[in-house]
Amino acid sequence: xxxxxxxxxxxxxxxxxxxxxxxxxxxxxxxxxxxxxxxxxxxxxxxxxxxxxxxxxxxxxxxxxxxxxxxxxxxxxxxxxxxxxxxxx
Amino acid sequence: xxxxxxxxxxxxxxxxxxxxxxxxxxxxxxxxxxxxxxxxxxxxxxxxxxxxxxxxxxxxxxxxxxxxxxxxxxxxxxxxxxxxxxxxxxxxxxxxxxxxxxxxxxxx
Amino acid sequence: xxxxxxxxxxxxxxxxxxxxxxxxxxxxxxxxxxxxxxxxxxxxxxxxxxxxxxxxxxxxxxxxxxxxxxxxxxxxxxxxxxxxxxxxxxxxxxxxxxxxxxxxxx
Numbered sequence: 001x002x003x004x005x006x007x008x009x010x011x012x013x014x015x016x017x018x019x020x021x022x023x024x025x026x027x028x029x030x031x032x033x034x035x036x037x038x039x040x041x042x043x044x045x046x047x048x049x050x051x052x053x054x055x056x057x058x059x060x061x062x063x064x065x066x067x068x069x070x071x072x073x074x075x076x077x078x079x080x081x082x083x084x085x086x087x088x089x
Numbered sequence: 090x091x092x093x094x095x096x097x098x099x100x101x102x103x104x105x106x107x108x109x110x111x112x113x114x115x116x117x118x119x120x121x122x123x124x125x126x127x128x129x130x131x132x133x134x135x136x137x138x139x140x141x142x143x144x145x146x147x148x149x150x151x152x153x154x155x156x157x158x159x160x161x162x163x164x165x166x167x168x169x170x171x172x173x174x175x176x177x178x179x180x181x182x183x184x185x186x187x188x189x190x191x192x193x194x195x196x197x
Numbered sequence: 198x199x200x201x202x203x204x205x206x207x208x209x210x211x212x213x214x215x216x217x218x219x220x221x222x223x224x225x226x227x228x229x230x231x232x233x234x235x236x237x238x239x240x241x242x243x244x245x246x247x248x249x250x251x252x253x254x255x256x257x258x259x260x261x262x263x264x265x266x267x268x269x270x271x272x273x274x275x276x277x278x279x280x281x282x283x284x285x286x287x288x289x290x291x292x293x294x295x296x297x298x299x300x301x302x303x
Binding site: 137153 | 244245246247264265266267276278279281282
């Protein structure tokens, strides 16, 4: 049951940090990027992707097995994690 | 250089803005400190204390709507959460900010 | 201050239609604004972070703060997006060609 998790974050946002911490504590592997720490085209591309996925400019944007969760919301994270019995949408 | 004096100024200025709107600083003092620190740095780097948890677009008209306190421009959404997006401000009656969910505007 | 007082400021002709002028009755920053022939007096200080409103764009009755684009109705002082947040307004009258502003209200 491998979960694919990607976190779009801002380095300035405590809720982004809490989100990463939650996945750390839950021992779930994830990839993450602090969009504001990138530069130039890389930053634009990551920001545009996060805005497109979330339909807004709010962070964190968490993609769990293709499902998008906007904001620090552990209940929603669990819903989409296969390893926790979620992933059904 | 310490950011404390500017943080204190923002505290004073923002308190006057959010109180008439029915909000107060979150009782989570550590979170307040972290967010104000981030805003002071954003103000130094970019010229305005933008929301630390929202991304800028480069379009002034949009970006000015996420300068703290941004409650006037997202009121229905924040009222539904009883907090602003980054959690710096909560409704006046909130005593347990950790119980407040963070959700995007179309999920309320 | 002991109570409200009328303070003479500038000549009525100095405030053109669709424009404003900054004055300082008793040291207080006030903007005199003329729209549709009517004069209004509002505090020259944004309700957000205290920026001077002078330098902002006036469109109809709406004055936009030059710092972060907060928009105020010069008739009431109210912020368009949240009327609870308003800048102060002041009574005024024109006497002998001069605009007088009443300041010192509690």
